[in-house]
Amino acid sequence: MSEGPTVRIPTEPRDPLWFRLLPHPLISLVILVAWLVLDGNLTPANILLGGFLAWLLPRITRRFWRHPVHIRSWPKLVRFAVIVIWDIVIANLQAIRLLLKSPQDLQPAFFVVHLELTNPIAITVLANTITLTPGTVSADLSSRQERLLVHGLHVPDVEATIALIKARYEAPLKEIF
Amino acid sequence: MLRFAVIVAMLLFTVSLLLNLYRMVRGPDLVDRILTLDSLYVNAIAIIILLGIFLGSTLFFEAAMLIAMMGFVGTVAVCKYVLRGNIIE
């Protein structure tokens, strides 16, 4: 990191003890689960080793996590994930129908989505969601993180697509993060 | 039946590898080649998993996992290099 000493280390003395020990509980949880799934057995020694890594790795890399992940509403996150997975399957089938047509009939388009999100993690999730639903790829983010450039494979109505992205993906993300 | 399905699927994946290879040779830009390399490693993961089913062995997961990780890092490193002129800033 080029910032060096100006990086704010998110463990202040006034934080509670568990927070000082585990500055990023979500990352720790993901590491522990990934470790157990990779190894495939649930012996106490293995859980202990996974727990040690889950404590150690976020601590070593903590200066890379300047914005702690904070999820305000778990039920909404689950609902959002279900919607996205469903959309991925549906949009995949639509995209495959498009692919079987002649490429000359497609109407590709560049369009700009003006973001209302400000949290970098929320913007990342939105850009990834747009790319994962086939037919749209997020191509670039403006330098002040307020506009997202999207390319669509077949967009007959640009305004409707922007409105759909804002209503279906951006609005839930605003409430989650 | 499963044996037959796996063989057919492997043939189909080989066809898709060849189509990717065609696009990689045609180009015409550097990014097209990065894109086909990305697509090639994803197809390679599928073929390795199919080989694992075919031979009834779970030893292939680690290879697939490693290819997934290395392929992603490779793609991002090449993109970063073309964008910025260096990889680790």
Add this chain to the structure above:
Amino acid sequence: MSTELPFLVELLVSALILAGAGFAVIGALGLARMPDFYMRVHLPTAGTTLGVGCTLSASVIYFSFSLQTLSVHEFLISMFLFITAPVSSHMMAKVALHTGVKFVDHTQGRPWPSRTQRPSRDNSQILSDWQTRDRKETE
């Protein structure tokens, strides 16, 4: 391939494998046919990720039944692919925009107001161009 599976399981696994291979071929076919890069970059996310996803689910079902234990390694691989595929697509689209890759004429809209379509050039020129631009931006 030695253990006997119930017929329905075998049918499901075979169908998933064939569907996955079909998606991958359709994606690769699109990759070979599409006229410009920005249309091609959609296809790995569309065809290949779904194709590999189907193959990995087939593998989960097959090994869970043949080894009589839940086999979850493949979930890790498919989770990893689903997380990384959009990141690499985004990076490649960004590279294409910044190096001025051409797009087909009937594309609606233009990338950013400041970066209009430029002719595609050879890569050494693009690199030196972007390095000087980076230097200007940091000054």
